Amino acid sequence: MRISVIGTGYVGLVTGVCLAEIGHIVTCIDIDALKINLLRSGKSPIYEPGLEELIVKNMAEGRLHFTNQYNEGLIRAEVIYIAVGTPSNEDGTADLSALEDAAIAIADQISNDVVIVTKSTVPIGTGDRLKAIIEYNKSNDSVSFEMVSNPEFLREGSAINDTFYGDRIIIGSDSVKAAEMIEEINKPFQIPIYKTSIRSAEMIKYASNAFLATKISFINEISNLCEKLDADITEVAQGMGMDKRIGAHFLNAGIGYGGSCFPKDTNALMQIAGNANHDFELLRSVIEVNKKQQNILTEKAKRRFGSLEGLKIAVLGLAFKPNTDDMREAASLTVVTDLIKSGAVVSAYDPIAIDNARKLLPEEVEFLSNIEDAIQDADCVFILTEWPEIVNFDLELYVSKMGKPVIFDGRNCLDMTKIQELKIEYHSVGRSSIYLNHSYPVSPLPFQGNKK
Ligand SMILES: NC(=O)C1=CN([C@@H]2O[C@H](COP(=O)(O)OP(=O)(O)OC[C@H]3O[C@@H](n4cnc5c(N)ncnc54)[C@H](O)[C@@H]3O)[C@@H](O)[C@H]2O)C=CC1
Ligand SMILES: O=C(O)[C@H]1O[C@H](OP(=O)(O)OP(=O)(O)OC[C@H]2O[C@@H](n3ccc(=O)[nH]c3=O)[C@H](O)[C@@H]2O)[C@H](O)[C@@H](O)[C@@H]1O
16 A cells, blocks of 8 residues: 655654555655654654664565655555644643644645544544645546544553554544445554544544553552552552553553643643533542642652752653653653753763753752762652663662762662662652651641651
8 A cells, every 4th residue: 555644753754664664655744854854864753663674674675665745745646644643732631733734734734635644642523623624725636535544542662563563453434435445554563454434533532641640640649549558559459450440551650740741631631521511520620630740759859958058959760761862851851941040069860861861950950870870969869760771770779880879769769688688778659658867747637756
């Protein structure tokens, strides 16, 4: 099948490359000429494990092309995927300007019958709106087209794996023929397919992300309660997850969710509900809980040290999660800004996202190229992203580099047993703190002595 993909971001690029990998002829289009030039040279503009190898392979085998010219990119396409960004407007609604620009370009260029597939996450009803825009603006009246909603569920950092081994493919359309065509395209993936209407498919995407965000805010609230009741959230989550109805995934308490989608999509769904005169109270709480959760380490540190003025804090992990360079809505943006505002002296390290982080974090931050240099002579450490390199870092080096290390672990990712063996002062989320040389209460309740 001849396929065009509009937008070469995390979704568009991965979609295009994986469709080429299963044998389709794919042309990816982006208005960002720098990105296209980089891709044409066989380089990926994003960090995604395994992606660059597939780009090079499929370009070499003649199935994958890149252009920033719409006429070149859409010519003779049988299927056009739209995967442009739909970022948040100030009021939380989805900004659909890129989507509308893409629709106009499609209307202008298509010269044969085509199926148009929306991969971007869009408010319910957008498919109908795009159809009207294209119908109204199409330059060739003899051309007919059908709309399909095919929302994406990949996670950054495992995008290729999720594309090949996802749980389901949702195909929303009011054209049986168009739905069958998209089903056919995806057949080599051998992933269960669920067909529905366009609006239901659009809602499945928002509802799925909102549910996952709800699960995270729920376990974070339980963790806050665990701290007050001397329970251990990691054990509570383990026990909860054994119930198949709950499931073990997405029960990791921490400093809250970030990324380009959960914050954006939960806020967009709030607006969508509001526009439909529905007050989505539960989702409002999910968003509020997450905002508060991003402050918990800083609050613990303030209780522990009294003031952060002049305190040397090493922040390990900046990306919104491991295995990605994406800094969009990363917790580190909130945490590091607050630490600087509180007068702390911040050093920071991230294995991959550091170049993106440098553009977004306060200029006072000192960026180091390895963990050892970042923690050298630091008063305390904040762990914000559970990169394997940070999780597996030799805990004895904290002692040799810091003397009396104090660690605030925002992702509960360090080995508590080893921490206790090395007598390291350790504060985490939803678990009692391990003190040794101070009695300042870090948890909300008065200090309850050393935990054996
Ligand atoms: N990032 C993720 O993990 C996932 C994102 N999504 C959704 O997919 C959509 C895309 O997300 P990302 O790939 O992260 O966005 P992105 O921001 O990484 O990439 C979007 C790309 O579209 C390009 N673009 C913008 N306007 C264009 C136009 N008129 N013509 C051609 N290209 C244009 C931009 O230059 C950019 O390269 C969003 O709606 C997002 O919510 C869905 C699932 C996963
Ligand atoms: O629409 C999207 O963009 C995507 O958003 C998420 O994927 P992603 O944002 O890449 O990353 P996740 O692995 O879902 O993590 C999101 C955030 O939640 C946090 N998280 C995740 C899981 C958990 O148990 N606890 C927790 O705090 C992570 O640290 C991260 O900040 C969804 O998981 C994807 O299915 C969806 O396609």
